[in-house]
Amino acid sequence: MLIQVLGTGCAKCKALTANAEAAARAAGVDARVEKVEDLREIMKFKVMSTPALVLDGQVRSTGKVLTVEAIRQLLTP
Amino acid sequence: MSAHARELAASARAVAPPPRGRARLYGALGGALVLWYALYRLIEPGAELVTRRLLRLDPTTHLGSAVAFFLFEVPKVLLLLVLVVFAVGVVRSYFTPERTRAILSGRRESAGNVLAALLGVVTPFCSCSAVPLFLGFVEVGIPLGVTLSFLVSAPMVNEVALVLLFGLFGWKVAALYLATGLLVAVVSGFILGRLGLERWVEPWVYESMAAAAPAEDAPPLPFAERLDQGLTAVREVVGKVWPYVVAGIAVGAGVHGYVPTGLMAGVLGKGAWWSVPLAVVLGVPMYSNAAGIIPVVQALLEKGAALGTVLAFMMAVIGLSAPEAIILRKVLRPPLIATFFGVVAGGILLVGWLFNAVL
Numbered sequence: 004m005l006i007q008v009l010g011t012g013c014a015k016c017k018a019l020t021a022n023a024e025a026a027a028r029a030a031g032v033d034a035r036v037e038k039v040e041d042l043r044e045i046m047k048f049k050v051m052s053t054p055a056l057v058l059d060g061q062v063r064s065t066g067k068v069l070t071v072e073a074i075r076q077l078l079t080p
Numbered sequence: 081m082s083a084h085a086r087e088l089a090a091s092a093r094a095v096a097p098p099p100r101g102r103a104r105l106y107g108a109l110g111g112a113l114v115l116w117y118a119l120y121r122l123i124e125p126g127a128e129l130v131t132r133r134l135l136r137l138d139p140t141t142h143l144g145s146a147v148a149f150f151l152f153e154v155p156k157v158l159l160l161l162v163l164v165v166f167a168v169g170v171v172r173s174y175f176t177p178e179r180t181r182a183i184l185s186g187r188r189e190s191a192g193n194v195l196a197a198l199l200g201v202v203t204p205f206c207s208c209s210a211v212p213l214f215l216g217f218v219e220v221g222i223p224l225g226v227t228l229s230f231l232v233s234a235p236m237v238n239e240v241a242l243v244l245l246f247g248l249f250g251w252k253v254a255a256l257y258l259a260t261g262l263l264v265a266v267v268s269g270f271i272l273g274r275l276g277l278e279r280w281v282e283p284w285v286y287e288s289m290a291a292a293a294p295a296e297d298a299p300p301l302p303f304a305e306r307l308d309q310g311l312t313a314v315r316e317v318v319g320k321v322w323p324y325v326v327a328g329i330a331v332g333a334g335v336h337g338y339v340p341t342g343l344m345a346g347v348l349g350k351g352a353w354w355s356v357p358l359a360v361v362l363g364v365p366m367y368s369n370a371a372g373i374i375p376v377v378q379a380l381l382e383k384g385a386a387l388g389t390v391l392a393f394m395m396a397v398i399g400l401s402a403p404e405a406i407i408l409r410k411v412l413r414p415p416l417i418a419t420f421f422g423v424v425a426g427g428i429l430l431v432g433w434l435f436n437a438v439l
């Protein structure tokens with residue numbers, strides 16, 4: 004699974020990236036966490052507020068730092 | 081509902097707390113408000129009791145006056161901060177950036193500038209989202225000036241500053257801050273729009289927009305989830321600013337107790353016209369300390385500084401920041417950023433001089 008965190012590199016984006024990594028470990032999912040900082044790439048997802056969480060190309064959350072537990076629930080439906 | 085909207089709805093449900101009874105929810109909310117009010121009423125007698133009985137200090141002495149000020153202001157400001165940040169967090173759950181964009185798209189200038197400034201106050205976004213938001217606005221054809229009105233009012237009319245002003249100066253000053261902040265945002269956005277600065281936006285912005293289609297708004301949230309967003313806002317905002325508030329009030333208390341009245345009148349008083357530009361120049365680099373600066377400024381005001389100077393300083397601290405300029409540099413070319421800062425700084429200067437002249 005590909006987990007992407009969209010954000011230009013502020014504290015919230017870093018927090019979401021860390022939470023996503025922790026959630027992937029907690030869920031035991033084989034996932035690659037990737038940070039997307041290029042604006043043109045971010046705009047392709049039509050996201051207006053960062054940080055945003057993208058799972059396998061689908062935008063699942065925008066503008067907030069999800070908790071590890073909330074991300075884990077998204078990873079294991 | 082499209083597939084994308086369904087995805088968002090599913091993720092919102094996954095993130096929301098388990099469903100609770102509505103009655104219980106309102107009961108808890110009502111109980112919390114009653115508790116808040118009781119605590120608020122206890123501050124004044126509590127501070128008095130601690131100063132006189134526990135610490136055996138006379139409130140008419142320097143030390144006693146400083147300690148009483150500190151013990152009264154810290155709980156008062158923190159309680160007000162919790163209440164207002166919670167309320168703003170709930171209100172903001174109704175205004176996503178996507179909805180704000182939908183409201184603004186198709187608006188012309190003037191009415192659009194006013195609406196953008198108002199929405200800037202209630203739409204949630206952190207300064208690192210300024211660029212995606214800017215791009216999202218430009219994408220649907222919202223005029224540059226209207227977008228800039230939004231980008232000015234969002235940081236300038238700040239809820240933490242509003243609470244501190246209300247708590248320390250009363251509602252009149254808080255209302256003046258709100259009204260003039262909005263005015264600066266509307267007028268500076270309008271002027272910038274008239275200047276035809278589109279050529280100073282990085283060219284790739286308009287190029288990449290051609291192919292893009294607008295994203296959809298997320299589905300409505302359950303009320304429990306909105307309350308949860310209010311609580312999250314309290315945790316994030318109050319959790320971050322409280323040390324600045326306490327430190328600022330401590331410095332303010334020292335000034336309150338020890339600095340003689342009238343000391344500041346010469347430097348920051350009404351008579352010194354240059355104090356307003358000086359306040360703006362000093363304020364710009366101080367971005368993150370907004371919460372701590374107001375109690376200090378309150379003490380300065382009490383000792384003879386002029387209100388216009390103080391408001392100009394605060395607006396410069398909160399509204400114009402170097403980090404924001406660096407972020408906006410990704411989409412705007414330096415002449416536009418310089419003009420943006422120049423016009424906003426000009427607006428703040430006018431507000432400062434106007435207040436000093438009128439009040």
